[in-house]
Amino acid sequence: MFSPPSMGYDRAITIFSPDGRLYQVEYALEAVKRGLTTIGILCTDGVVLLAERRKFSPLLDEMTIEKIVKIDDHIGFAYAGLGPDARVLIDIARNDAQIHRLLYDEPIPPETLIRRICDLKQNYTLYAGARPFGVAFLVAGIDNTKPILMGTEPGGAYAGYKAHVLGAGSQIAQEILEKELSNKALSLKEGIKFGIQVLKKAVERELSPAEIEAATVDVYTKKFKRLTLEEIKSYL
């Protein structure tokens, strides 16, 4: 039989600490905080996702690292945290989106998809023997005709946002976003331009167009679209 753990084990495995916390989940959040800055902005006619692309070494082909990915025609994910964890969840999300299409002959509502992914994340907070996923997602999608921006956490919590930021630059970016967007909404074009400026301030260095990854979902085409290098240049 499993004997009660001695003091200190509640930090090493996913069980409750005496003060009601799951330290492993909190540590997962730390992993997210150390990730590259990722921003999402809900606009009147769509959602924009932006991420910092960093060349960690001169030998690295940084264009092969995708932090913003298409899940289905009408939904995109951006992540911060452990890349491999994100990859696995992205594959599952893509699968779930197709299963929904098979069952109901319609695109999956973004919140339904997020709920499923977060159920999975929550599952990994139940067992001592496995660690939680060290990923937080920003989800941009179109629900019928409505643009949706939602954020997920490693523990499986999710919520809708007007704007949200993950990763290293979140403190700086959060302040700017709260100041500008708490009471007003931008159009998609304005949102892209504003988002790029916020991203630059958050990473505290000048970003060349190649170091910015950006994508949108808009209410007109209802499709996820990655911005090309030329398009990003036009917004700088």
Added chain:
Amino acid sequence: MSESLEFTGATIVGLVYEGGVVLAGEKRVALGNYLLSKAGKKVFKVLDNVGIASAGLLADMQAISKIFAAELRMYELINKRLPSIRSAAKLLSNILYSRKYFPYLTTILVGGIDSSGPHLYSLDPIGSLIEDKYVTLGSGAELSLSILESEYNEKLAKSEAVELAYKSVKIACGRDVLSGDGVDMLVIDSQGVEELFRPLKSI
């Protein structure tokens, strides 16, 4: 296969009118030439905006209507909305196909209304899905179809649609011994689902 579908016999009819859908079915349950019941229900409301009518094995009809209703309620809870009729019909199609090698012995009409208007779908026992403006199924299908074929048009008002559906089922009851004993109807429009019953009046 067709014998087992006519095991309990039935006539069911569905038609789309301007603003809604009418589903109608008679109430006779006949085992061969023994009339087991005059109170059989073959038309079911499964959600606030969806109804089904089915012809075939009575037990399968009842089982599938409960399973379908439960799945639709789950959809509504999880997705926080009513399903489109296309999605509902597709869901039923998947449930039927999952039993391809041990099928539910029923042919089913799914009718309802969503943001894109009223829709009607017909499904065979293993889940083929076809959208239509009017369909008849069961042992009295050909008899009832003749009425719809000559009198249906897409611009029917609600009362006309109800009368036409009733007449269509009634005619079949007159000549198909496995059909009769009254007509149950569902009228589904933007206000919801209305359940009606009409006894058969002699012509």
